Amino acid sequence: MFLLIIYNLICVGVLFFCLSDSAYAYIDPGTGSMLLQVLLAGAAGVAVAFKLVFRRFRNIFSFKKPGAISKVEQSDEITKVDATEINQ
Amino acid sequence: MTLKADYKLVEETSIDIGRSLRVEDKRFLPASFRDRLNQVVEVDGKIIRLLSPEGTRLFDKLSAASFYKTSLAKGFFPATRKLSEEEFRQGNFGDQWQAALEHERLPFISYPYEWSFQMLKRGALFELDLQLAALTEGFSLKDGSGFNLQWRGVAPVHIDIPSLEPLAEGSVWSGYRQFCQFFLFPLMLKAYKRVPFNSWLRSEIDGIPLEHFAPLFGWFDLLRGGVLKHVFLHNKLSRVAANAAGGIAGDIKVSGFHKELIVANVKGLRRLIAGLQDSTAKSQWSDYAEENSYAQQEHQVKKEFVENAASAIRPKLTWDIGCNTGGFSKIAAKHSGYVVAFDNDSLCIDRFFLDLESGDYPNILPLVVSFADPSPNLGWRGQERSSIIERGKPDLVLALAVIHHAVISCNIPLSQFVAWIAELSPTAVIEFVSKDDRMTKKLLANRIDQYSDYSLENFERCCEAHYKIVRSVKLASGTRFLYQLEK
16 A cells, blocks of 8 residues: 555656656666666655655746756766866 | 677777787677677687776776675686786777776576576575675666576576676666566566466567566466566556656656665565575476386496496586486586586476585586577577577587487487487487387377387487497386497
């Protein structure tokens, strides 16, 4: 039952997933398989699932363009740029 | 693998093969092309893995990790060393590579579709244990392919060392689906549906596809361990997610996914797989014991005959092409470098595998293979996975009590069967089971006897066309005959 609630929550969230900004490996892990791993994590995964879905809704209602990057990702970008400059 | 095909692979990967090496000295292994960070070549019979600059950086990190060193020392990886800069330069491997590793050559390559239930289960648990060890130090498998696993006897070996990479923060296990398709689903198929997985795995280069596997399970099956999560919800989510416009890796990361969640998932998978059992196993094994209650004396003569032949030939590689539960493979193993023991009955191989795990015979690899339908070339260009014959020809073949199955059950002409063994091996021990034998009569019970070629005289003629008969013995039953053959 608990699993099914989280599953439904994720399914609703999935409808709004549209952002692709990082990848893991040379094989496609599969979006569904990635989401399932959140679900499988039990109670600890619930928090992640909620955040995941909440983020999507927030992005939809804040009228962000698909592909826009969040604050966290922006800060990642800045760090990368800094590191590149230092290397040069 | 023909030489012509080798040239093609070398040309098309645009590698400068250099003047110091002859072309035939360097061969790109046709299975090694998916991951652009490394590629495996064979040079002078040595297995060399070339690493790109990024691949080198990742390997250097891995090789400093303590779980890597421990696993290497325990033989969980093939023995591996990094070539010195001088050796690498002399190899003239091409500009896109920065370093190279030399791996131990394993005695015989096999594939998941040739393993029994217990072997696949053992392999799955081994891969999960490796993943858990890697995770504790911030590394993870980046895939979950069954082809990454090989055997040294019955000890599992993870051959794709660069598939272990540092785990990026917030990442999931990207090989999870592949692991399910190669390990979990085939095991569930046998444990829950009593259907052998081998032929399905043989026909799918990337394992049993989730979307093909899930429809086998009805509502009642959701009560079985792992079906709701790893099959039903996995499939549903994949179908729903197929409509999503893009990837979600970034979303999962910033939502707080972390390493401990992968650890929990992997532990859950481990518990699930450890509990899977082949429910068909028990009854049929006891049947086997009854079926084979043939005279002790006859059995003893047969053992001595095989022992004498093997000790005289001292083969590097022996094939036992109908090994049953492996009694004669063990005798041959005492005098052989390595024994590959085939049987198309996966229950026999399961039983033999569990028996071998006691460790007394580290040089026997049992496989589920039918001599009448040996594994073919498969995959990309029909070369990615080699036919079993291309993976190493034997110098001794044991064909004990299989010839009646070949000629009568499989309708293979006697002359062709003997010719096939002669193509494979310079020496052989063959047991001829005459038409008067109880087992042969059983095979003929519901067939028209079209096997006029199946006689002892014709068998001897066929043998003499390819071999010299070194020795032959009539067993006490009077219906079975042993032959030692040499070219």
